[in-house]
Amino acid sequence: MSGAIPGSWAIISLGNRFRGDDSVGPYLLHRLRVRLGDAVDCLENGGDMTRLLEDWKGRGVCLVDAVVAQGRDLGEIIHLDGLTETLPAGVCTTSSHGFTLAEALELAHLLDSLPDKLEIYAICGSNFATGAPLSPAVLAAAKKVEQEILQYLAQQAGGPPCTNNR
């Protein structure tokens, strides 16, 4: 990646790394941490949405999560701007304490704790059983999202899109 990533960027994963396709967020986070090193904060959120307010306030964030593929194809990638677009039903709706991402955003708005930018990448999964591996389609989607995030951050840094597809 050419140039430094401007400002304070973070990648935040949601999901439980022991629950099948739900682990795609932590899986992606690990891969991106390896690729980006210290250039970006990589933060694994274990389900406490209130931490998001601390973690994202005033910074650019790429958020990665799994979503139940109800009516969508397994491995489908939902990419949206979390600050301007409405979250589709089912996207990031659960956490360990019942707060949804939408509620975290609303709370952040009320408490002046919104991120500056919020790119949400949600990957549709189907098997969320404890101990299950990632579904092949979800794994493939994760690698696509990895490249998308690398390219996006490279653009934020003012450099050319990343073309390293390893």
Next chain:
Amino acid sequence: MAKSKTIKVDYLARVEGEGALYIRYDDGGVRDVKLKIFEPPRFFEGFMRGRDYLEAPDITARICGICPVAYQMSALHAMEHALGLTPTAELRDLRRLIYCGEWIESHALHIFMLHAPDFLGYDNAVAMAKDHPAIVQDGLEIKKAGNAIVSLIGGREVHPINVRVGGFYRVPTVEELGPLREQLLKARDMAVQTAHWAASLTFPRFERPATDPYEFVALSHPREYPMNEGRIVSTRGLNIPVEEYETHFREEHIDYSNALHSVLVERGAYLVGPMARYNLNYEHLSPLVQQTAEVIGFPPFCANPFQSIVVRSLEVLYAFDEALRIIDSYRRPEQPYLATDPRESSGCAATEAPRGLLYHRYDINDRGKITDARIVAPTSQNQKSIEDDLRHLLPKFLDLPENRLQARCEQAIRNYDPCISCSTHFLQLHLEHDEGRGGAGI
């Protein structure tokens, strides 16, 4: 014809577990209460078999995103018990310090985000924040201070990675604790205010009848408010070493739930958690906490579970006070951890998770591989008590409109901060009415 009603609560959690509530009642009282929980720790016990004994703290920490330190503490103390290892005083203090951080995080989340809306009349914390932003902001600031402790001692805020059997991978310097101390001092002042605020809330009047009192169960230590060590004691005379836990406590299969119900062999239901700790260990709270309790008019023994929010606020204050005491007397351990060698053995430990007693027991072989594991989480232990509360509660509030009665039932569950739930605010409730089927039907 009796008029029967049913409250059904469906819940699907993503991480910690799944639970549901079913109550059938009529004007004559409660006919049936079922708290259904589907609890991941059962699976983790299976995961543990064949894994190295050093992995137990980090694997079991994954059981809960809110109280990973509790799982780490119970796991490593059980392993050290198996290996006959006693940590140094300095390492012992650091473990207490990180536990303080988790108590603060967990209790603050529950007080401000989950339980407070019940008392102030809101559906959730977001709605409450529209009218009371300062309350939520204060709660998040207090929680942030807890996060800071866990982050510094544990290596990161979520699922800390610096804890190990024998001690820590790295221990902080005195200098590193300096900025944390300043943050905790400010947050402790906020915790005092929180205790005052919590005590000012209006509480439903509820106590168990004399014929069915709570049996509070907690650790008890001769010199300190319990966290990592102590005997298991109760308000009805139980006083046993942790090694006898499985003699006195038994888990039972219940047909409507995947979770096991834990009972005292001698007497049945019991209650663990902040109220039990407070009632059994009040004399070991710091002078500041006792003084604050006195000023807000809160007695040394609390039997109204709706007032558990006050107890939690006092425990938050204690955790700040204790964390500052530890920091002020901190001497960096000469070695971050004590070396360990595996041997065929069995060990157990109970520590005080934010929600109450957390019991771990492991068998390991001579190569250090885990051959058997047993974990009993606080919520599992409180299930029967929650059901009993609902049995006693409903008849007292039958004059309430149905929606308020449902809300009161949810609030009663939240008194326990159950881990399934942690989120009963996220439960979907269905109240069904059917007055035409011979008194039972809804």
